[in-house]
Amino acid sequence: MNLPPVRPASPVSDAPGPTDPAPGVATAVPPSAPPSDPGLEKTLAAFSDLAYRDAFWPSRAYEDACDRIAVRSLLPPSGGRLIDVGAGYGRLADEYAGYREVVLLDASEPHLQAARERFAGDPRVSVVAGDAFQLPFPDASFDAAVCIRVLHHFEDPGQAIRELGRIVRPGGVLILESANKRNLKSVIAYWLRRQDWSPFARGSRRYAGVRLLPRGSRADRGTRRAVLARAGAPVAPWSAPVSYVHSPRDLRIGLRRAGFGTPRTRSVGLLRLPVLTAGAPAGLLVALERVLQPVLAPVTAGPSIILGAVRLPAAPPPSGGPATAHDPRA
Numbered sequence: 001m002n003l004p005p006v007r008p009a010s011p012v013s014d015a016p017g018p019t020d021p022a023p024g025v026a027t028a029v030p031p032s033a034p035p036s037d038p039g040l041e042k043t044l045a046a047f048s049d050l051a052y053r054d055a056f057w058p059s060r061a062y063e064d065a066c067d068r069i070a071v072r073s074l075l076p077p078s079g080g081r082l083i084d085v086g087a088g089y090g091r092l093a094d095e096y097a098g099y100r101e102v103v104l105l106d107a108s109e110p111h112l113q114a115a116r117e118r119f120a121g122d123p124r125v126s127v128v129a130g131d132a133f134q135l136p137f138p139d140a141s142f143d144a145a146v147c148i149r150v151l152h153h154f155e156d157p158g159q160a161i162r163e164l165g166r167i168v169r170p171g172g173v174l175i176l177e178s179a180n181k182r183n184l185k186s187v188i189a190y191w192l193r194r195q196d197w198s199p200f201a202r203g204s205r206r207y208a209g210v211r212l213l214p215r216g217s218r219a220d221r222g223t224r225r226a227v228l229a230r231a232g233a234p235v236a237p238w239s240a241p242v243s244y245v246h247s248p249r250d251l252r253i254g255l256r257r258a259g260f261g262t263p264r265t266r267s268v269g270l271l272r273l274p275v276l277t278a279g280a281p282a283g284l285l286v287a288l289e290r291v292l293q294p295v296l297a298p299v300t301a302g303p304s305i306i307l308g309a310v311r312l313p314a315a316p317p318p319s320g321g322p323a324t325a326h327d328p329r330a
């Protein structure tokens with residue numbers, strides 16, 4: 001699949017926003033355009049089949065519930081038009097039951113096809129091929145946008161946040177998930193000098209996890225893979241090809257620059273430790289997670305962070321200054 005033009009990446013850059021797409025809802029992206037970010041081809045290769053649906057999620061009831069708890073606490077339960085950007089096969093679509101119209105957008109054809117089949121009988125849901133960096137929708141055309149488990153594929157979250165901000169109307173809401181650079185495991189690894197970069201610094205970081213305890217130690221027996229294998233459970237072969245962690249501060253700045261107010265935060269997946277997720281009852285973990293998410297939100301210690309922010313009314317242009325292309329008076 002070919003996708004719209006490449007934009008240079010920089011951590012939460014303040015570069016001018018993307019070119020406006022043609023008004024109206026496109027059902028496919030332009031056929032001759034190159035990909036939007038250097039990692040996209042690799043990312044799409046990982047989603048060229050449905051292993052993410054069929055192998056990754058079946059053994060992750062706790063992680064799935066974590067996302068849903070946060071989404072339910074941040075997203076208004078009902079509304080007009082909602083878009084899920086990077087929706088995949090539509091895992092979270094049942095969370096949008098109170099919305100009049102739901103758009104599931106993704107760049108992976110197999111996932112789009114799976115979503116089309118899943119929602120074939122639901123007239124509220126449309127499935128759209130597109131790129132998160134160049135959404136095929138006019139400005140301010142949605143009441144709500146959701147983007148979960150997608151930003152970690154991007155080196156520069158600021159570009160994607162700006163584009164999401166463009167399509168959300170003033171007063172509308174954006175729910176945004178990111179892998180958290182300042183997660184507790186990274187903090188401990190940094191303090192133990194097992195990680196040479198600071199999780200507190202701004203900027204995004206390529207990330208493949210961190211090992212707190214020596215390879216081959218008894219603790220290694222507690223890895224998810226080892227525990228699941230001992231229990232005879234299928235081990236998911238799927239893994240993200242390109243993965244970045246983003247700083248919570250950068251995400252907040254990105255939201256502010258994209259025109260959003262101060263976000264509400266949820267620290268997500270706090271109990272995502274292999275010994276727990278493979279050994280303890282998921283129901284117990286989920287009950288604990290429900291309590292911990294809001295309580296620990298200020299310290300954002302979880303591996304994932306979900307932010308919910310409301311789009312502010314557009315600031316009027318400086319008096320006497322030129323009107324911009326986004327200015328309704330232009």
Ligand SMILES: C[S@@+](CC[C@H](N)C(=O)[O-])C[C@H]1O[C@@H](n2cnc3c(N)ncnc32)[C@H](O)[C@@H]1O
Nearest residue numbers: 047086087088091106107108131132148149150
């Ligand atoms: C880890 S999956 C998450 C899917 C879904 N949001 C969920 O939480 O189950 C990431 C999804 O992002 C999509 N994706 C990655 N880069 C994208 C881009 N530039 N534009 C649109 N979708 C993209 C992938 O195709 C994949 O379906």
